[in-house]
Amino acid sequence: MEITLVEGDITAQRVDAIVNAANSSLLGGGGVDGAIHRKGGPAILEECRALRASRYRDGLPIGQAVATTGGNLPARWVIHTVGPVFSSGEDRSVLLRDCYANSLQVADVLAASSVAFPLISAGVYGWPVEDAVRQALTVLNAVDPAHVTEARLVLFGADTYTVAERVAAGFS
Known part of the structure; x- marks a missing residue:
């Protein structure tokens, strides 16, 4: 799987699937989640509401992933995952890595060949950017999905x- 870093807006990525750093309600929010829901339109929210009414009555658990339509986005699907809030007193890195691994697994089930990820948990959830990148690359370099041939890490801001x-560059 080819891994690329891209500076830009995840909602503009022309890939099969984009990953949403969602909140557990699946009903939209701020940051990446809000941008995806705004640009993707009501079809995404409609599918998220259906998921909440059936499989995820209590919300999507941290680290798990589920797909919906991409709505009006260039991507065919949105894969929603809930990242952990950073804690200096508790190591939650396994949960963060689960977000990437489970999102890739969902993408593979969808037979998506290209997936764009935001830097999960590095915004309002407070994860230090350097470590968030390290956690993402650890998973993306270790997983060998059957269908996904391109993974983009879309980074907001220079x-x-x-x-x-x-x-x-220093990753090994």
């Missing part, structure tokens, strides 16, 4: 992109 390039 500063975040610069940190990600530095981490990726």
